[in-house]
Amino acid sequence: MSHDVRALTADGVVLVDDEVVLLERNHSPDEGSWVLPGGFVEPDETAATAAAREVEEEIGMAVDTVxxxxxxxxxxxxxxxxxxxxxxxxxVDATATPEAREEATRVDTFDPRDPPELGFDHADVLDAALDAEFDAQ
Known part of the structure; x- marks a missing residue:
């Protein structure tokens, strides 16, 4: 019996000074779209660890998942x-500034309630993040 397997990715909703950090993808799929930083979960890490790693790799900011x-x-x-x-x-560092790394054409911050059109389903992800309440851990 064969099974098609879905891959697991992890995305980070990074909020800085009441704005969300987005990157413009420089490769397919959704090349040229604004998206949340994220990527594939490696076999030796949790999804939360992958989200923090991907954020740092893609926008140069160390973060904690909260x-x-x-x-x-x-x-x-x-x-x-x-x-x-x-x-x-x-x-982790409130004075850190996001910067475009190898997977991004550019990085910028936006009003999270009025972002540009987002790739994938990231508008749904952002809406869910803004509607939820989180306790810092």
């Missing part, structure tokens, strides 16, 4: 057949 937003697994959310675990993240 709240689980949810699991987003609509079959059409990503052409690579992924489900994503999303986390609210806070910068």
């Amino acid at each position: 709240g689980f937003v949810g699991l987003f697994d609509a079959p059409d959310r990503d052409p690579r057949h992924t489900a994503t675990a999303a986390y609210v993240c806070e910068p």
Whole structure:
């Protein structure tokens, strides 16, 4: 019996001074779209650890995950057949500035209630993060 397996990704909703950090993707899928930082969960890490690692790799900011937003697994959310675990993240250093790394054309901050059009299902992820209440751990 063969099974198609979905990959697990992790995304970080990084809020800095009441704004959300987004990056513009420089590769497919959704090249040119604004998205939350995130990526694939490695076999030796938790989704929360992956979210923090991916944020640092993609926007150069060390973060702590402070709240689980949810699991987003609509079959059409990503052409690579992924489900994503999303986390609210806070910068470790409040003075850190996000910067574009190798997977981003650019990085910027936006009003989280009025972001640009987002790739994948990241508008749903962002809405869920803003609607939830989180306790710092």
